[in-house]
Amino acid sequence: MNDGYAIHVEGLTKRFGGRAVVKGLSLRVKEGEIYGFLGPNGSGKTTSIRMLCGLLTPDEGSGTCLGYDVLRQTAEIKRHVGYMTQRFSLYEDLTLRENLDFVARMYGMTNRRAAVEQALEDLGLAQHSRQLAGTLSGGWKQRLALAACMLHTPRLLLLDEPTAGVDPKARRDFWAQIHRLAARGITVLVSTHYMDEAERCHRLAYLAYGELLAQGTPSELVAASGLTTWSVEGEDVHALAEQLRALPGVTQVVPFGHVLHVSGSDAQALAATIAPFQEDRRYRWTLTQPGLEDVFIQLMESARDELSP
Incomplete structure (x- = not known):
């Protein structure tokens, strides 16, 4: 069935030792979409x-993934999905080319x-093809892992915190590559803790x-958050x-360098609370x-209050 969704699942639940790690997940991800998973550690993303x-197995x-049933057609799903784990999982004592050749053999x-050769070229790895994978920096290991994911020309990429521990430039280059893949019609589901990456989804x-x-576009x-936010800067914030x-009326105060974001769900209550402070000329x-x-x-604070045992 092709309904325009690469992923279309309803009510997925998974338990370990009697404890539900994922509870009733319903998700629709369009073909060619970059879909971001966010949440604290232990939230069920992986x-x-x-x-x-x-x-x-749920x-x-x-539901379906790429049109295949997630309960009965898992072997078919695996043939069309590239999965990049949180940790670098290739062989550090093999060269880049040897690693990719090994993965290609595993796929038959x-x-x-x-x-x-095409993967090395596409990811800019050709000049390093004889280098041992263990000698690469975090950013280059990330490229190699992505190249391994793309060898069998998957229709869907599942990336589990792929940029953890990678420098900002390497993260930017990685996301440029992800958008190029999405433009070719490849669907990407990616988990991340970085807000700048979330905004790229x-x-x-x-x-x-x-x-x-919650789910939706960033905007x-x-x-939908219902938040009112004031920015304040000045002396000794x-x-x-x-x-x-x-x-009262203040639900969070978050520092960003020398600036505070002061937020609340009740705009009037928040305005009344900060009014006296707005008369202080030390603050803007x-x-x-x-x-x-x-x-x-x-969302994290409300989840902690409402959902935690």
Whole structure:
């Protein structure tokens, strides 16, 4: 069935030792879309990804990945999915070319030599092809891992925190490559903790304690948050932050260098609380648009209050 969705699942649940790690996940990801998974550690992101790519069988729920049933056609799903794990999982004592050739053999590719050469070229690795993988920097290891994922020309990439520990330039280069792949029609589902990466996704989902709390485009999530945010800068904003945190109408105070973001769900209550501080000439207050980080901090705090045991 081709309904325009690379991923279309309803109510996926997975338990380990009687504890539900993922609870009733429903997700629709369009073909060619970059879909971001966000959430704190232990929120169920990795388990969700492994159910989608056929590595784990859901205990409950149903749906399709690339048109294949996630319960009964996991072998077919694996043939068309590239999965990049959090940790570098290739052989550090093999060269880049040897690593890719090994992966191609594992896939049983008949054109593996041509595929390896193409992957090296596409990811800018050709000049390093005889270098041992263990000598690469984090950014180059990331490129090699992505090349290995792309060898069998998958229709879907599942990337589990692929840029953890990678420098900003390497992260930017990686995301440029991801957008090039999406432009070719490849669907990408990626988990990340970085807000600048979240903003590069077409759509986002936020998970906490195994539950999907919110999903939508970055702008939709900000609009739906109901947050009012003020930006304040001036002298000793750290002391100001300590005063504001305990006051009514203030749900979060987040420092960004010498600037604070002061947010609340009740715009009038927040305005009344900060009014006296706005008369202090040491501080400059500006009503601003809440950012994704403000929204996700609010979601994490509410999830901790409502969902934690």
